[in-house]
Amino acid sequence: MAFDSWQAFIEMGGYGFYVWLAFGISFFAIAVLVINGLRARTKLQREFDKEQRRQQRLAQRKKEVS
Amino acid sequence: MTQASSWTAFSTVMRRDLMVVMRRRSDVLNPLLFILMVVSLFPLAVGPGPDILGRIATGVIWVAALLSALLGSERLFRDDFLDGTLEQLTLSPHPLSLLAAAKIVVHWLLSGLPLVILAPICALLLKLPSEAWLTLLATLVAGTPILSAITAIGAALTVSLGRGGALLSLLLLPLFIPLLIFASGAVEAALVGTAAWPQVLLLTGLSLLTLLLAPFAVAAAIRVSVN
Amino acid sequence: MWRWLHPYAKPEVVYRLLGRWLPWVAAAAALTLGAGLVWGLVFAPADYQQGDSYRIIFVHVPTAMLSMSLYVALAISALVGRVWQLKMADWALAAIAPVGATLTFISLATGAIWGKPMWGTWWEWDARLTSQLILLFLYIGVLALYHAFSDNRNGAKAAGILAMVGVINIPIIRYSVEWWNTLHQGATLTVFERPPMANSMLFPLLISILGFGLLAAALIFHRMRNEILRQELRRPWVKNEFGKELNEAERT
Known part of the structure; x- marks a missing residue:
């Protein structure tokens, strides 16, 4: 272990700001990418559900007519 | 009906494109005026001292070249796309790349060549020391085909x-960076009195390679855009 | 090879396969990335010259390496898409581009942040930072072109052509920027050129490189599945496959 205390770990030998800024930006960018992908998937799910309901309605209608 | 040779097709496309442009003279003149305007704006912005102007002259002229190439890009395919000519070209029995080469040549004649002709005036306006003029001209001759x-x-x-x-411009400007670097490097070499020919040769090589592949x-790209 | 590859070009097969791999790859990515970064941040010793600021390397180097190879992967999938007209390659292109662009951005940002304590300035026109910036521009161009087309298939084709042009240009750009940098260099910047690393720093670095690679793979798989669904949403196989997945997700 390179650090004696929690405090030293945060300070990073005086470079804490830069190290944590770099890690923070990286984490943020990857989080944006992940969330963006997940949201695209939920949107696709919603679209899929809508399409399914539409097809069900169509089938129902067809049954009623015949 | 006899099959026209590929060369005939090439020159026909070229002649037709030139004729279309010549019908609208302003399309030929405007890029020239644009370059002169851009070049004459810089002394007003950074001050007319010869030391600073001479240092940035190459950069300014080359950036003007990039911008004027982009300015003329609409003309390349837009009208032909809208009136269906481009689709006809893709259906022609000649290789489409050959016809594309003709279009590249026309674009160069209308945006690269004027720049080469105007370069001495621009160099004069920007007070580029006279020993670098020839190099500037050489880089323009070698480099503007890449632009087109x-x-x-x-x-x-x-x-x-x-x-x-x-x-x-978002797509193209990053691809122009090597051109800009080598061209201004050549002129800078000429300014400090070292040999500029390696960069000029390099530019010529790049130019030939680009003209071969482009x-x-x-x-x-035309095939993607047409269907 | 063609006969072997052909069944894998079917969207439902690719979708199912990626779905099966995704959890494993994601778990492996989380594990290795966590291990590499914790080792790098907590256990690796401080650098005798740069102190603790060098710990940025554990993000910077992996992302910089990946940014380059992902662009090459982008161009290769574009080439495959052009030559064999595989739809799968188009989806791969659409999935790789945003991941590559983000990693390029990260490497650029961390490089600049590292530059501040080391060089005293946020931005130095250093050869590597500059070519990384240009790489980011190339990625942005591919993404912008892809999204400019309303039809994704055409967008993927156009973006693919651009990616291939770009990948031919990358060595030229790298070389020219390096040459330009030696021409204009003020002071020698040697942050990135280090003597061979001690093992105590090298191992966590290697693990983080592996971790970022797995992370990129997981992200690409996930995005590629999305891309497949988006294109094929009205096909019958989606009903079976996707419906089953949704049911499973609801049950758990």
Whole structure:
């Protein structure tokens, strides 16, 4: 272990700001990418559900007519 | 009906394009005026001292060249795309890359060549020391074909999109960076009195390579845009 | 090879396969990335010259390496898409581009942040930072072109052509920027050129490189599945496959 205390770990030998800024930006960018992908998937799910309901309605209608 | 040779097709496309442009003289003159305007803006912005102007002259002239190549890019395929000529070209029995090469040549004649002719005036306006003039001219002759070829690729990719302007510059400007670096490096070498020919040769080589490969990329891009 | 590859070009097969791999790859990515970064941040010793600021390397180097190879992967999938007209290659292109662009951005940002304590300035026109910036521009161009087309298939084709043009240009750009940098260089910047690393720093670095690679793979798989669904949403196989997945997700 390179650090004696929690405090030293945060300070990073005086470079804490830069190290944590770099890690923070990286984490943020990857989080944006992940969330963006997940949201695209939920949107696709919603679209899929809508399409399914539409097809069900169509089938129902067809049954009623015949 | 006899099959026209590929060379005839090449020169026919070229002649037709030139004729279309010549019908609208302003299209020929405006890029020239644009370059002169850009070049004459800089002394007003940074001050007329010869030391600073001479240092930035090459950069300014080359940036003007990039911008004027982008400015002329609409003309390359837009009208032909809108009136269906481009589709006809893809159906022709001749290789599309050859016809694309003709378009590249026309673009160079209308945006690269005027720049080469105007270069002495620009150099004069920007007080570029006279020992670098020849090198500047050499880089322009060797480098502007690259501009036309790469611009043609971008224009062919974006022709079906309608609002191509900003997107086109986004796509193309990064690809122009080596050109800018080598050209200004050559002139700088001439200014400090060392040999500039390695950079000029390098530019010529790049230029030949680009001219060899670009028509195929343009042809592929036209095929994507047309269907 | 063609006969072997052909069944894998079917969207439902690719979708199912990626779905099966995704959890494993994601778990492996989380594990290795966590291990590499914790080792790098907590256990690796401080650098005798740069102190603790060098710990940025554990993000910077992996992302910089990946940014380059992902662009090459982008161009290769574009080439495959052009030559064999595989739809799968188009989806791969659409999935790789945003991941590559983000990693390029990260490497650029961390490089600049590292530059501040080391060089005293946020931005130095250093050869590597500059070519990384240009790489980011190339990625942005590909993404912008892809999204400019309303039809994704055409967008993927156009973006693919651009990616291929770009990948031919990358060595030229790298070389020219390096040459330009030696021409204009003020002071020698040697942050990135280090003597061979001690093992105590090298191992966590290697693990983080592996971790970022797995992370990129997981992200690409996930995005590629999305891309497949988006294109094929009205096909019958989606009903079976996707419906089953949704049911499973609801049950758990």
